[in-house]
Each structure stands twice: as C-alpha cells, then as structure tokens.
Amino acid sequence: MVIKLEQDDPRRVIHSFKVGLALVLISILQHIRPTFYAFGDNILWAVLTVALVLEFSVGATLGKGLNRILATWLAGALGVGTRSIANLCGQKGEAVLTTIFVFVIAGSVTFMRFSPRLKARYDYGFIIFILTFCMVSLSDDKERAMLKLAQERLLTIIIGSFVAVIVCICICPVWIGQDLHNQIAANMEKIAHFFEGFSDEYLKKSENTEVVHDRSFLHRYKSVLSSKSSEETMAVLARWEPRHGGFRFRHPWKQYLKIGNLIRLCAYNIEVLIACLPHSDQVSLNYEVGNKIKESCTIISSECGKTLKEASLMVKHMTMSSMHNSHVANAKNAIQTIKSILRTNPWEGVDYDEIIQVSTLASLLIDVVNCIQNICEAVDELASLAKFQPSQLLHHRGTVVQPVDDSVHVIAIIETPPILELRNEN
Template sequence: MSIKETSKDGHKLLLHILCATKMPFSSYKLEACRVPPQASFLANTLYSLLLLIFLSSCELSYPHLAMEVGSGSGDKAGFFTQGRRWLKALPVKFKANMVAMVRNIRKLGQDDPRRVIHSLKVGLALTLVSTFYYCQPLYSNFGVTAMWAIMTVVVVFEFSVGATLGKGLNRGMATLMAGGLGIGAHHLANLSGHIGEPILLGFFVFLQATISTFLRFFPKIKSRYDYGMLIFILTFSLISVSGYRDDEILEFAQKRLSTISIGGSACVIISTVVCPVWAGEDLHNLIALNIEKLGNSLEGFGDEYFKRTGGEESKDDKKFLEGYKSVLNSKNTEESLANFAAWEPGHGRFPFRHPWKLYLKVGTLTRECAYRIEALNGCLNADIQPSSEVGSIIQEACTNLSIESGKALKELALAIKIMVQPSSADSHIENAKSAAKNLKSLLKSGIWEDIDLLKVIPGVTVCSILIDVVTCTEKIAESIHELASKAQFKSVEPTLSTEKLHSGQIQSVKSAQMVNCSHVVINVGESTLPSPPCESSSAPNASKQRMEV
C-alpha cells in the first residue's frame, strides 16, 4: 500500500472515528485539513505517521472501534491495528538484525584475521598523522594544508604492501610532476600580462586534462598508473588555477608535496613493518590452490560418473567435484595481485623482479582447464547418460585418464607451493597421455557399429573432453616448468612420499649432496625414515645424511 493510499484510507477512518466519538470537529473543517494531492512526499509521510499515532491512541481509548472498522473492511484488519502490530514487531526485528550483523562480522574476521589487523593499522596511521593538528608547532608550519596528509592516509592505505606502495608512489610522483608543471604554467601566464593570463591558464588546464585523460585509455597505463594520472590532473589544476589568485604559489606547492609525502611515508612504513600482507605471496598461493582444486575435481570425476552410469548413487560428499567453480572467476583477482606484486620489494622466498607475469600465464591455462571440467560436470548431471554397455567399454580408460590427470595437477600445485621443480608430475602426465592414446584407439575401433548411436554419444562426449583435459594439463605443466626455471625453483632428486607431501608435513626443501646412495633420509616432523645401506663403503657417514624438509 502506497503512502497516498494510506493517507486516503486513514482519512476515511478518521472521519468514522470522529463521528463515532462525537468529537467537536465538522467534516468541513476536516476536509480543509486534508493533505492535498499536490503535496510533497514528505508531507504525505508526516501525515501518515501522525495519523498512525492518533489511530493507535484511539484504539486504546475506544476498543470497540477496532471491531467496527474490522467488520466493515471484511477480512482485512484495520489500518491502526496493522500499524500497532508493526510497532510491536519492530524491536524483535531489530534484535534479529543486530544478531545477524554480529555473526557476519565475526565470520568475516575468522575467515581472514588479517582484515582485523589491517583495520588496526589504518587507525594507527591516521592517529599518527593527525598529530599535525594536535601539535601546535606542527600546525603552525603546515596550517590547513596538513589535511592533505590525512587525506593521503585515507586514500593510499590498502590491504597489501604492493597496493599501498603503488598508490603512494603514484600519488607522490604525480604531485611532484604536476606541481612543477603547474608552477611553470603559472610563470608563463604571468608573462602574458593581466588580460592574457587567465586565457593562457585556461588553455594549459584544458591541454593537460585532455592529454592525461586520453593516456588513461592505454591498458598498461590504466592498470598501473591510473591513480597517478587522476592526481596529476587534480594537482595541476589546483596549483595553476589557485596561483591566479595567490602570489605564494611556490609555498602552496611545497606544503602540499610535503604533507602528501609525510602521509604516504606513514602508510608505507606501517604497512611494511606491522604484520605485512604481501600481494605476491597471495598470488603464489592462489595459483597453487586453484590447480589443486582442479586436480581434486578430476581425480574424483571418473568414479562418480560411472557410478551414476551404472545406476548407483554415491552418498559421499561431492563438494570437491565443484571446486573448479571458484577458478572460473579468478581472473580479476590474479591480475590485481600481479599488478600489486610488481610494486613490492623482495621479501621471503620472492626476490625483487620475481616473474609475476608467468603466474598470470599459468592462471590463464588453469582457467581453460577449468572450463573443460565444467563441461564434464555438465555431462555428470545430464539427463541422458550412456548405457551400461557403453560405460563398461570406456570405464577403465576414462577412469585412468581422469585419475592420472588429477594426480599430475596436484603434483604441479605442490611444486608451486613449496617452490621446487615439478619433475614428479611428469610420470603422471605420461600415464595420462598413454591412457588418452588407448582411449582414442578404442573410439576408432569397430565395436560401436552394433550399438545405438544415441546411447554412444554421451559417452563419446565425455571421452573427447577428457582427452582435451590431458592436453590442457600438459600445457599447464610446460608453463610451470618455465616458471620454475625463471624463478629458480630448487630441484629435488630423491623420491618423496606423495602422502607426506600432500599432508602438509613438508615445509621446505634444501639441497643435499648425494653420495652414491640410492636414497636419502628425510626428516618429517620428529620422525626419521630408515636409511638403506649404501652401495659404496667409501662413504661411512652416508647413513647419517639428512634432508631438512
């Protein structure tokens, strides 16, 4: 019900109440007090609110009126009765909304505790920069321009170190360049005389705004320097235009640059020193996690698909089969993290000028594979499934292919995670290629001639997509080999237990000398694997050799 309809119905109800209670108001006076249809929305709202309060009080004083009005309107309750119910339910709804909000806040902090720390860091930076206003000597030097330091903290401080550094450097360099050009434009305009000065200043502002805005359309500038271009336009316009009315233009530019530098420095120092969040590390972990999700989806696809083909329904949790969905929408996140990581200095395992662009290449190939897995998932949930006869023919080859491809992807993800050469995935890729070759031979054979074509098509579709998945897996492996070579991942010669690797017990791999031993001992947690005897007696200490992992 709209406010106008509410006002109209309430007005009629008010007439009934006044007549029933014999109040000293004539209908003519009440008509004169009615809100006209041309009244504003605010007037109608206020009228409806006052009418609701009045009718609620009337219900308390004259309870028999609610019965009369309710009987006159059929099944619909009276207007003031509905309003009273709404008022009674308001505290309950408010409490429920508050509880839901608290739960959401708690969940947000538990999902990533770094968000809470980031909020505290922003508060600390603002508090430190605000001393320009609290401390009189500092305020006397900078004056009102100290506000630029606070504004810089608000707009520059980002979640990761790379994003903060990128914005801070963009803002600082843009302010410096625009300030210098603005002072030069102001000086040239002064030489043109009193009449030509505003014309020349307007031309300079128009020229720089046009060129800077056009440059923002270039993709490389848009991705890395867009914020700097905006600050350049703003600073140049402020300095050049304000200089027309202010003779102390040089002092104004110097104070603005100083306060922005102070605010940006506070952001960078706090972001880097206090619990830093590195965009490069997030990108590294994201790529590894996405590949691992694809491996889990592929590894469980074969068994699940042929269980449904045979009429069985699996009762196990199938969420791992849908892990690919988050990979499909990861492009923007990966590009943003790679852009921020390019600004970051060397940290931890990632030196300066780490090949972050290769992570984007791996991410693109990973999404291509995810689209194939999405097509497989569509076949899994399709209404038309291959017959049991067709399923029995292709089951072994398809299952082996999906399992080996999944294992290869998981080994590749693990190699990225611990930054070692992905040599352990090569055997699984070869097995997957062999299974794909067998599957192609099976499809080319003549065993399908006596089977109905409609029963064959669903199974052949799955086979074709799985063969394409093997090709995608091979491309991902090649790109990761390239990344490992450029990033100088460590090479691991000994054979490591896959279960130990995937259980997360192995954290880092250090190089060790091989002394004519078929194996080396690996320390996993506190336990030690037994060392086999060496082939040569010239290495008496070989049995005590260890690799810290």
Template structure:
C-alpha cells in the same frame, strides 16, 4: 695530413650526430603516430570517453570561478580548493571497487594516521607546515590499501604526480602572469581545460589505466590546485613545497607501516590462488573418476551446485589474478619471492587452468550411457576413469609444487600414467567396439573421450608452464627440502590460508580404487 684527418673526424662526428637525430626523430614520430592511432581507436570505440574528458575540464573551470570572483573567494578563502579536489575525485567514468576490510588492516590505518598526526601535535613541525599538514592526513586515508603492492603503487603515483603536477602548475602560473591581471584567469582557464582534458583522456589507455590511473588523477588535481591557487596566493612556491613535503610524509608513513606491520603481499595471494585453482581442478577430475562408475551418483554429481560454484570460481578468477599480478610488480623482494619475480608466468598458468576448467565444465554435463555390450561398457568406464583420475592427481601434484616452491617430479609419474591411459583410450576408440551399438549411445561416449583427450593436452601444457615457472623462480630441489615422492602424497591445504570470503565450495568425494579388471 693531420688537418685532413681532423676534418674527417669532425665530419664523422657530425654525420653520426645527424644520423642519431634522424633516428630519434623517426622513432618519436612513429610513437606519436601510434599514440594518435590508439587515441583514435579509443574515441571510436566509445565516444563517451572523449566527451567525458571535455566535461571534466569544463567542470574544473566552473569551480575555478570561486578563485576568480572576489566575493566568492572572500567567503570561502583557501577552502575553495576542496571544490576543485571534489571535481577531480568524484568525476569518474565508472565507480566500482570491492575493498575487503580486515581488523589488522584497520588498526594499521589507525597507526599510520596517528604517526602523521604528530605533525599537528609537535609545535616545530606544525610551524613549518601550518595548515598544509592536513595533506599528510588525507594522503594516509586515500593511499593506505590492503596489500603492500597497492600501497606502494599508490604512494609512488601520488608522490611523483604531485611533484610533476606542482612543477607544471608553477610553470602555468608564471606563464599566465605574462598576460597581466585581466588576461591571467583566462589563460589559466585555457591551460587547466587543456591539461584536464588531455590527462583524463590518457587515463583511458589500458596500460595507463592498469598502473598509473591514480597518478594521472593526482596529477590533474595538483596541476589545477597549484595553477589556480597562484591567482590568490602571494607565495605560490612555498605553498607547493609544503604540500609536496606533507604528501611525501603521509605516503612514507603508509609504506613503512604496510611493510613492517603484518604485511599482506599481493604476490603471495596470487601464488596461493593459482595453486588453489589447480588443486580444485584436480579434485573435480578425481571426483569425476570416482563417480563415473555409478550413474545415479553421477547424476547427483552433475547437478551438484557446489561443483558449478567451484568451476565458476576458477573461470571467474582472471580479473582477480590480473589485479594481483599488477600489484605484485610494485612490491619489493620478500621471502621466497625475489625482486622481478616472474609474475606474468602465474597469469599464463591461470589462463591454461581456465582452459582446462572449461573442458571439465563440459565434461560434467555428460553421463556414461549403458550400452548393450556390457563388457565394452565396462572397459569404457575404466578407461575414462583412469584418464580422469591420473589427470587430477597430476594437477594436484603440480599445485603442491607451486605451493611449496619445490621442483615438480621429473618425470612426473602421474603425467606418464595419464599419457599411457590416454593412449589406451585412443586405441580402444579405434577398435570395433561400436559395431553392434546404437549410434545414439556412442555419441556421448565419443564426446566424453574427446573432452578427456583435450584435458590431457591441457594438463601437459600446465605442466610445461609450471616447469618454466620453477626455472624462472628458482624453485628449490626436491632433495633439499626432504621431498621426494612422499611429498606428492600430501594434500594441498591452501584453503585456510586465504581470506574467508574467498574460500571456494569444494566437493568432497570418496574415491573408489578402479582397475582395468573391475566390472560394473
């Protein structure tokens, strides 16, 4: 009986192992099929990317001839690697970067360069690393970015890519040495071509492009340098070790200086940008409510260039929000922003804000017509003004809640008033106000009413998203910060906290107080 139970246990173990291997194989094959389909889609959408990948591999093979041809290598020596590095860095599909330079950031870069320069000045350190010390200096120059998230992301990408690329480069060199001296450069050339082509093509994958593009670039560079340098170097392992150590020293200096010397956090910039866009949108809606009662001023409001610049700034902020959210994920917890802060929720709020901004942009193109029935016209003006004003106030209170990281009012009085005003507007539109009115005059009124109702829905969705953010990010209670309703009356002053080149053009409008009993 004991023997039979032991056999059953062995059979059960082998069955479980077989099932695990089967599941793993199935999952692996499905992943490979998905990657192949994605690669096929990229190649089909833009065949130039495939050709570009092959061109990078070809260019690396061409400059590698400086290593293989003895007279050329005798002239340039170890400086031949700069030709290889130039190909990897310069050979880009597109080159576009906007990097604002700040005085403090420039000083921080100078400080980091001075720290790694100690590797040259201190004799024992220079004796250990020799000429490879330049890799630490070069790492500081290319890794140090304006924000902490960008610096950490580039530093980790460079360190890991150097480690993996160096290890595979050593493996490629030892593999090619099996072919002997005549076949060694040929085999190295084939491996470099395959690796460079595959790595460059993988860089076009959206997820890889977003977070690991620089790492793939350094991986290609390191693999090529280590594998090709082995053709002329006697101690390739020591060369790879020294380069890895100096690169890690340079990256560490960048991260330390970036974090501890006047840090610039991408997460904070994203936080302020989302709050600022909400406040700007609230100002526009309140401005529309204030100018809606005077057709002449409304015309000026409609044609005001500053209004269009402000709305376009909101509509064009998606790319910047995506970049900041991507960089913020690299940053450690700091201040009120905990580790694994819900940065994706900011993107959701930003998308909803842009949807609302599109309605506001359309709303700005309409004027309130003068109908024959002055009393009805008066009621329309007041209804539109109430909806627009309460929507703007609700957005500004939500912006303040995000900026101060304090829970928004529950229930929000402005959202409640906005819903009431929207309901009154719907009831008024269902009445018989347009019986004796020209159809051409009714159409703009119906269009404005439809846009305002859509804006109300957008504001409600934004409020739900902000409440979700408050829950995920553990916003403080209103009572814990001396909040309350008085905090909703404070103006959101975010403009002076953003860089000068990002301060938007905002319309300043003296808003009159409108009531239902007013007449024009």
C-alpha cells in the same frame, strides 16, 4: 555480519587497527614537532594521504603512495611553469593561455588513462595529477605564495605516504604477491580434487564404492571460473612490492596469469564435460562401448588429479620437480588406448546415442589432458623463471615406456624408498 567478516579473513581486523594507528601517528607528529606548526592547515593533507594511501596490502599501499607523490610533484611543477608562462602575456592573455593549458594537459592525461597497461598501474596517479595541476593553474594566489603552498603540501603528502608505508610493512604486512601465489596453487588443487572424485561420481568405478555424502569438492572448481579479475589485480599490485621471502625483484608475476588462464580453461572443459553427461546423481557408462573405455577414462581422471596435485605442490613450496611428467605420460597412454579401441570399429549394432556420448567423452578427455599438459609446462616455466629450489626428497621414481604399438602399452614404475630412509639404514 561483523563476525563473519572477521572469520573470512582475520587480517581485516589488523588492517583496521593499522589505519587507526597511522592516523594517530600523524596527529602525534603534529603536536610534538614544532616544525609542523609552520604547515598550518596543510597538515590535513598528511591525514588525507594516510586515509587514501594506506591499503590492505603492501603492494597497493606502495603503488598508491608513489603515484600520489610523483603525480603531485610533476603536476605542481608543470602547473607553476605554465602559470609563469601565462603571466607573461598580460591579464587577458593569462586567462586564455591558462584555459588552453588546462584543456590540453588535462585532456591528454585523461586520454592516457584509456591505455590498459597505464591504467592498471598509474590510474590513481593520473587522477591526482589532473586535480593538482588544475588546483595550481587556476589558483588566485601570487606566485611566491603558491610556490610555498605547493612545497608544504608536497612535503606533507610525502610524510603521510611514508607513515602509511612504514605502518603497512612493519605491522603484520599483507603481501599481495603471496596471496596470488597461494591462490594459483589452491585453484590447481581444486581442479585436482574434482578429477580424483570424477571417476567414482560420474563413471561409477565400482559398485562397491562407498557413498560419499560430502560432494562439495566436486563443485569447488566453479570458483576458479570467476578468478580472472582478482588475479589480474593482484599481479599488478604485486609488481610494486619489494623483495620478500622467496619472491625476488622482477618476479615473473605475468607467468602466474598465464597459469591462471590455463587453469580456467581446464575448468571450462570440466563444465562442458559435466554438461555432456546425462544428468543424474551418478552416471555410469553401461553401454557396450562405454564399458570398454571405462577403465581408461578412470586412469585418465586419476592421473589428471595426481598431475595437478604435483604441480600445485611445486608452486606452493616453490620447488622444482619432474614427478608430474610421469602422470601426464600415463594419461596420454590411456588416451592412446581409447583411440585404439575406437579404431577397431566397435559401433556395429550400437545405438546412436551411445556413439555420440562415448565420442564426446573421449574428445573432451583428450582436451583435458592437453590442457593439463600445458599447465605443467607453464608451471615448469615459472619454476625456471622464479628459480625454484630443487626438491630435497625423492619419494618415488617412475619410468614410462612408450607404447609398442597402438594396442599394447607398457608402464614400468620403479618404487624406491625415500632418501632419508636410505641414510638411516646406512
């Protein structure tokens, strides 16, 4: 089991090392710095802070560290203030006012935790605030002793958070924003792999098609269906991270969630598409009408795969490109071809089962193409918001001519050699 955990993500071993190192640094500071002796047992709060704050990623560590520091400071200040007010009312009045303050403030903060937006980013801070406020308000220490204790604990918490953040950033940092970025690109690639194999696997493109024993790529898209919660968590934590690599301040992390939702919608359409086809190892459209639209369905499947691969490369390499637009246009033209065939009323003497299957297949493919077009538009919007760099190489350029009428479609593709080859020839 330990070996499997290490193989799944080797960074887990490094994280375990970082936690141990941070705790060792705190213990070393306690022994070599005489100043720390003045803290007494409060130095344990630094150890506790490191154990609680140091998370797997930089974003999670920064978020927890800042939440803990700010919540401790605000709760301590508010607790001291409310206790000073309660002391003015005598012994009996102090108990009553303290109880009222604890009830109102703790209840209000707890109610704020129900806000999805606040809970996503500040839930840990709310918990620390409630605990610290209650500890300060209900303490039996005198006011001066309590102030000194609060200052020492706040300072040790700041030291612990600082050590945790430094260790997390300086030693093999794990950027959760980079993980989200890679996951979105990988999910698009999984859907692309499905569409590339869809025609051979389900439409039986040709009888001479080689048998592919490894069909796992046809089922990888299923992992996309359950990726929503992880993407939302990563997007929240990524907002805490400083600028790194190609990720700037105020990077459009919400746009990644939009793309992820569209990818999942496409995966759900795939689930419905497979469910509507007959269950067998290979499904072929042997019906009369099915054979007429088989070629167009194959084109749609191929172009959808190419479109998503281009979009995935755009996100992965953070470059701007318009190559996917030609593939979307080709898929739309194939959709128009299917519509033209179905408008010619080919249903005379056709079995109802064939009518239902072909109509359902055509309708689902239209939904898939529309969904993929929305994904491309969202990726283009991300490229604009994140200021992706223009692609340096132009491998080919395609021009798509709109159909002349409902039955004739002309697609002109002009192939040009790469720019680097042109430079070498000159």
